[in-house]
Amino acid sequence: MNPVTRKSTRHVNQNEGLIFEKSSPGKAAWRLPQSDVPEVDAGKLLGSAERKTLGSMPEVSEIEIIRHFTRLSTWNYAIDLGMYPLGSCTMKYNPRVNEVVARLEGLANGHPYLPESIAQGALRIMKSLSDCLIEITGMDAITLQPAAGAHGELTGLLMVRAFHESKGSPRKKILIPDSAHGTNPATAATAGYAVENLKSNTAGMVDVAALTSQMNEDVAALMLTNPNTLGVFEQDIHKIADLMHAKGGLLYMDGANMNALVGKVRPGDFGVDVMHLNLHKTFSTPHGGGGPGSGPVAVKRTLEPYLPTPVLKENPDSTLAFDYDRPQSVGRVRAFYGNFGMFVRALAYIMANGPDGLRQTTEDAVLNANYIRKGLDGTYDLPYKTPTMHEVVFSDKLQAKKGVRTMDIAKRLIDYGFHPYTTAFPLIVPGALMIEPTESESIEELDLFVEAMRSIAREVDEDPQTVLQAPHTTRVSRLDETAAARKPNLRWKPAAS
Amino acid sequence: MRYLPKSPADRQSMLKAIGVQSIDDLFSPIPAEYRLKRDLKVPRQMAESEILDWFRERSRENGEGYATFLGAGAYSHYRPVIIDSLISRGEFLTAYTPYQAEISQGTLQSIFEFQSMICELTGMEVANASMYDGSTAAAEAVMMAVRLTGRRSVVAARTVHPEYREVLATYAFHQGMPLSEARFTGNGRVDLEALERSLTPDTACVLIQSPNFFGTIEDVNAVAELAHKHGALLVVAVAEALSLGIVVPPSQADVIAMEAQSFGVPLGFGGPYCGVIATREQYVRQMPGRLVGQNTDKTGKRGFVLNLATPEQHVRREKATSNICTNQALIALIVNIFMTIYGKTGLMELAKLNLAKADYGVRELGKLGKVLFSGAPRFNEFVIETEEDPATINTRLLEQKIVGGLPLRKFYPELGNAALWCCTETTSRKAIDSAASAIKQHGRREEVRDMEKVAL
Incomplete structure (x- = not known):
C-alpha cells in the first residue's frame, strides 16, 4: 500500500451510539417557561383523543445532545474540510454571511401569512432575487416556488403542458438526450409525458440529424442540460432551438450546470424557453447533507401566464404584493412561496459577487476543470475529446483492465482526503469519473487532487487490491447495500423486555 | 472577489499549464454571437457589512417585534439555542x-x-x-x-x-x-x-x-x-x-x-x-x-x-x-x-401548554364573538366568528404590534366573518387580552356613535 499523500492523516474520532441508547427516565434537556394561563385537564378537553404516552422517545440532557451530534458531525466529510469534486452537483463554498442574514429576526421569524403591509422586507428580497435571476438567465419572468431542482423541472414541464394545451393539445412526448441526469426522465413521466431518448453524437453533443428526424408535432419539448453532463457546451444550440420551434416545440434547459455560464452567456439569448436553476448549486446555498434546495423556474414571455400562483407584482405605489388572480396558471406546486430562506442566501451571494465577481467565478470554475483535465488526461481515459467547460468526464477503461472500476477509485480517493467524484452518470460513458471542482478550489488543493488521482492509478497497476478494498481509513468500511435492500432495518426499536 | 482562492499569478500559471493564451480560449465553444459582452445588471459587489445592513433593513420591514396569532400550517414555537x-x-x-x-x-x-x-x-x-x-x-x-x-x-x-x-x-x-x-x-x-x-x-x-x-x-x-x-x-x-x-x-x-x-x-x-x-x-x-x-x-x-x-x-x-x-x-x-431535546416528557408538556394557551384564548376571544366548531376537540387553533370584518379588527391590532387571526373568507367564503386564531407557548396572556379588547372596541365605537346621535 502506498503511503497516502500530503493531504490526509488519521485522527481519533469517537464512538457514539444511538441517542435512544443514552436515554433514561427523568433526564431532560428542556424546561418550559412559567405558564401565565390556567392549567387545563387534557383528558377533559380531548376526551378519547388524548394521548397517554410517547412510547420510547428519548430522555437525555443537553450536554449529551451536544456531544452526540458533535461526535456524529465529525464522521462526515464536508466542503469546509476539502474539495468535493462531484460532477453536476456544484459543491462550492457556502458563505457564512448568508447564514447570518437568513437568521435575522424578521426574516427567520416572519410568518408566511403576515399582512403584506408588514411583509415588504420579504417581498423585496423575493423581487430583488427574481430580478437578478431573470437578468442572469436572460429570461422574462420567474417563479421561486419550487422547492428543489427536480421540483422545478416538474413545474417547468407542467407549464410546457399548459402552453400546448392552450394551443389545443398537450402533445405526447418529451425528448431527452441519453446523457441527461435521471431526474429528467422521472420528471417527464410525473408530468404525464412519454420519454423518448435522443442519442448523442461522437462529440458527446445532441445529434442534430437525429433530432431532425425525431422532432415532430407529438413532441412537447426537448429537455437539455447545457453544458451537458459531459461538461460540453452544445455548440449547435441555435439549430436545436430552431428545430424545436419550427415544429411548435419548446426548449427546456436543465440549469444544473449554470455555474459554467453565469455572466458569460445567457440561456434566454440562445433560444431557451423555460429553465430551472438550482440555488443550492450555482448560488451557494448549503447542501446540508441533502437539502433544502430551491429550484426557481425562469420562462420567456409566452409562458408567463402559466407560472404557479401566486406571482409577485408591484403596486402603483411601488410596494409589493402577491397576485393570486392568474386564471391560466398551472396552479400551486407548494404551500406558501417556496424555500424563502434559500432566497435570502442566494441573494446575499449575488450581492457579495456583483457582476464582476459572478463572471470571475464562472471563469475560475472553467479554469479549474480544465486544469484537472490537463493533469489527468493520459492517466485516465478521456472518452470525448471535445473541449469541456466546468466539468470533465473520464472513464475507468484503463483501470478496468486490472479489475478496478470507477467506484473503487472513488472509494480510494476517500483515503487521500477527498470526497469521491460522481460515478452514477452520464450513462453514455461506461465507468464514468465525472469531476467538477467548482471555483472554490485553490491551485494547491487542485494539485493535491491530481496527485491523489495519479497515485491511485499507480496503485491500480502495482497493487490493485488496495484500491479494491478501499476505503481503509474510515470509521466503517463498505456497507452491503444489496443486503440492506433485501432486509431493510429502517428504525430503532426498543429491545423486547 | 473574496470567495475565490486565486491570485492573478495563479490564474496565469494555470492557463499556461493548460496550454491556452487566455481565459477566453476556454469559452470558445460558446458561439460568439451569444457571448455576453457587457456586465450583468445586478447589484455591484458589496462588502459583508453592506450586505448585513441591507438585509437588516429588510428584516425591520418584515414584522419584526410583532406578536402573532397566525398558525394555519406554519407555527410559532420556541427554538432551543x-x-x-x-x-x-x-x-x-x-x-x-x-x-x-x-x-x-x-x-x-x-x-x-x-x-x-x-x-x-x-x-x-x-x-x-x-x-x-x-x-x-x-x-x-x-x-x-x-x-x-x-x-x-x-x-x-x-x-x-x-x-x-x-x-x-x-x-x-x-x-x-x-x-x-x-x-x-x-x-x-x-x-x-x-x-x-x-x-x-x-x-x-x-x-x-x-x-x-x-x-x-x-x-x-x-x-x-x-x-x-x-x-x-x-x-x-x-x-x-x-x-x-x-x-x-x-x-x-x-x-x-x-x-x-x-x-x-x-x-x-x-x-x-x-x-x-x-x-x-x-x-x-x-x-x-x-x-x-x-x-x-x-x-x-x-x-x-x-x-x-x-x-x-x-x-x-x-x-x-x-x-x-x-x-x-x-x-x-x-x-x-x-x-x-424535548423527548418523551417534554413534547407532552409542551403540547399541554399549547392546549392551555389555546383554551384561554378561546375563552377570552369567544366572549366577543361566536366560537365555531365547538362540538369537537381541538389542539392549538380555533375559529371565531365576529360581527365585524376580521380584517378591520386586524388593522386595529396592527397598531398595537399584534397580528390577529387569519381571516378565512379568502379560503372559505361560506364562513363569512370568521378568522382562524392560533395560540402556542409563545403567545402571552397579555397579547390574548389585548386582542380581546381590540375586538371589543368595535362595540364601544358603536356605543360612542349612538351616544353622539342622542346628543344631537
Whole structure:
C-alpha cells in the first residue's frame, strides 16, 4: 500500500451510539417557561383523543445532545474540510454571511401569512432575487416556488403542458438526450409525458440529424442540460432551438450546470424557453447533507401566464404584493412561496459577487476543470475529446483492465482526503469519473487532487487490491447495500423486555 | 472577489499549464454571437457589512417585534439555542447527500434516528428521510395510494389546508386523477355521510388532515373505517406536528403525510420546512424519497446507508416512483435535534401548554364573538366568528404590534366573518387580552356613535 499523500492523516474520532441508547427516565434537556394561563385537564378537553404516552422517545440532557451530534458531525466529510469534486452537483463554498442574514429576526421569524403591509422586507428580497435571476438567465419572468431542482423541472414541464394545451393539445412526448441526469426522465413521466431518448453524437453533443428526424408535432419539448453532463457546451444550440420551434416545440434547459455560464452567456439569448436553476448549486446555498434546495423556474414571455400562483407584482405605489388572480396558471406546486430562506442566501451571494465577481467565478470554475483535465488526461481515459467547460468526464477503461472500476477509485480517493467524484452518470460513458471542482478550489488543493488521482492509478497497476478494498481509513468500511435492500432495518426499536 | 482562492499569478500559471493564451480560449465553444459582452445588471459587489445592513433593513420591514396569532400550517414555537449551534457545524451544513456512506455516517445516523422518532410519534412502522414540505408530502402520499391501489380518483376533505389541496389539485390535474371534495359539518369535522357518498370503486384514497385546518381533531377512526370499507386507503396529513405530543396519532391511516416545521424550524416566511411520509412496512417500496437503513460493514461494525435506492431516478429514470431528488436533510436534522431535546416528557408538556394557551384564548376571544366548531376537540387553533370584518379588527391590532387571526373568507367564503386564531407557548396572556379588547372596541365605537346621535 502506498503511503497516502500530503493531504490526509488519521485522527481519533469517537464512538457514539444511538441517542435512544443514552436515554433514561427523568433526564431532560428542556424546561418550559412559567405558564401565565390556567392549567387545563387534557383528558377533559380531548376526551378519547388524548394521548397517554410517547412510547420510547428519548430522555437525555443537553450536554449529551451536544456531544452526540458533535461526535456524529465529525464522521462526515464536508466542503469546509476539502474539495468535493462531484460532477453536476456544484459543491462550492457556502458563505457564512448568508447564514447570518437568513437568521435575522424578521426574516427567520416572519410568518408566511403576515399582512403584506408588514411583509415588504420579504417581498423585496423575493423581487430583488427574481430580478437578478431573470437578468442572469436572460429570461422574462420567474417563479421561486419550487422547492428543489427536480421540483422545478416538474413545474417547468407542467407549464410546457399548459402552453400546448392552450394551443389545443398537450402533445405526447418529451425528448431527452441519453446523457441527461435521471431526474429528467422521472420528471417527464410525473408530468404525464412519454420519454423518448435522443442519442448523442461522437462529440458527446445532441445529434442534430437525429433530432431532425425525431422532432415532430407529438413532441412537447426537448429537455437539455447545457453544458451537458459531459461538461460540453452544445455548440449547435441555435439549430436545436430552431428545430424545436419550427415544429411548435419548446426548449427546456436543465440549469444544473449554470455555474459554467453565469455572466458569460445567457440561456434566454440562445433560444431557451423555460429553465430551472438550482440555488443550492450555482448560488451557494448549503447542501446540508441533502437539502433544502430551491429550484426557481425562469420562462420567456409566452409562458408567463402559466407560472404557479401566486406571482409577485408591484403596486402603483411601488410596494409589493402577491397576485393570486392568474386564471391560466398551472396552479400551486407548494404551500406558501417556496424555500424563502434559500432566497435570502442566494441573494446575499449575488450581492457579495456583483457582476464582476459572478463572471470571475464562472471563469475560475472553467479554469479549474480544465486544469484537472490537463493533469489527468493520459492517466485516465478521456472518452470525448471535445473541449469541456466546468466539468470533465473520464472513464475507468484503463483501470478496468486490472479489475478496478470507477467506484473503487472513488472509494480510494476517500483515503487521500477527498470526497469521491460522481460515478452514477452520464450513462453514455461506461465507468464514468465525472469531476467538477467548482471555483472554490485553490491551485494547491487542485494539485493535491491530481496527485491523489495519479497515485491511485499507480496503485491500480502495482497493487490493485488496495484500491479494491478501499476505503481503509474510515470509521466503517463498505456497507452491503444489496443486503440492506433485501432486509431493510429502517428504525430503532426498543429491545423486547 | 473574496470567495475565490486565486491570485492573478495563479490564474496565469494555470492557463499556461493548460496550454491556452487566455481565459477566453476556454469559452470558445460558446458561439460568439451569444457571448455576453457587457456586465450583468445586478447589484455591484458589496462588502459583508453592506450586505448585513441591507438585509437588516429588510428584516425591520418584515414584522419584526410583532406578536402573532397566525398558525394555519406554519407555527410559532420556541427554538432551543443548541439547534443552531449544532446545525451550523460545517460538517452538517456543507455536506452533500450521503451517497458515500463511509464518510457520511454522521448525517446517516442522524436520519436513522429521525425516522425512528417519527415512527414513534406517528404510530407508523416506517418513515422516510424527509420530503419538501407538508403540502408536497400530502400530494406524494396520495400518488403513492394511487400506485398501491391501482385506482385513480381521490377524495379530499375540505378541512385539509387549502394550499395543500391546491398543490394536490395541480398534481392530480396533470396526472388525470379525478379529485373531489368532501364538505364539513357544524362541528368542523369532515361530513362522514358526504364522504361516503363520494366514495366509488375507483377511489384510491381519502385525504384528511388532523388536527384539520380549523384546529379540530378529526374522527380518524370513523373515516378510516369508511375508507377501508370501500377498499380505499386513508392518507392523513398532520400540519401541526406538536399535536402528536398530546393527541392520539392517526395510526389507523395507511399513510401519514406530515409537516414537521413546528419542531424547531424557523417560520422563515414559509420555508424551507420539513415534510415527512410515514406508512406501514408493507407499503415501503412505493414510498417516495430517501430512506436510511442500519447495516453492518465487513468487520461487523454497525453502520448506516441509504436504503432501497432502486426507486431513485438515476437508476430507474422514467420508471422511478417519484422525481424527488434533493430533500430537506438539514431541516430534518433540526427536527431531529428538537425531538431529542424535548423527548418523551417534554413534547407532552409542551403540547399541554399549547392546549392551555389555546383554551384561554378561546375563552377570552369567544366572549366577543361566536366560537365555531365547538362540538369537537381541538389542539392549538380555533375559529371565531365576529360581527365585524376580521380584517378591520386586524388593522386595529396592527397598531398595537399584534397580528390577529387569519381571516378565512379568502379560503372559505361560506364562513363569512370568521378568522382562524392560533395560540402556542409563545403567545402571552397579555397579547390574548389585548386582542380581546381590540375586538371589543368595535362595540364601544358603536356605543360612542349612538351616544353622539342622542346628543344631537
